[in-house]
Amino acid sequence: MGVHIGDQLYQMMFVAGTETSSVSLEWAMALLLNHPKAMKKLKAELDEHVGHERLLKESDIAKLPYLRHNADGECLGHAQRSQTLGGRR
Numbered sequence: 001m002g003v004h005i006g007d008q009l010y011q012m013m014f015v016a017g018t019e020t021s022s023v024s025l026e027w028a029m030a031l032l033l034n035h036p037k038a039m040k041k042l043k044a045e046l047d048e049h050v051g052h053e054r055l056l057k058e059s060d061i062a063k064l065p066y067l068r069h070n071a072d073g074e075c076l077g078h079a080q081r082s083q084t085l086g087g088r089r
Contacts, residue, residue: 045065
């Protein structure tokens with residue numbers, strides 16, 4: 001029995017959504033690793049407001065101004081524009 005078109009579409013949508021998230025996380029981690037001062041500030045903010053006993057919740061975001069500012073797309077967009085892609089700016 002063959003695979004239905006609908007099944008293939010759902011699989012493609014799942015993979016596309018997962019790929020987008022993983023690439024975004026990879027960029028974020030690469031930027032933090034290349035900017036240790038920023039990682040130190042972010043870690044301090046997370047330690048202060050979230051701690052080590054639990055995971056980050058959506059409700060915590062309001063208490064994390066450094067994270068919000070640097071995750072708003074403006075800073076990430078600036079970092080991406082400063083990188084080279086395929087040897088070209």
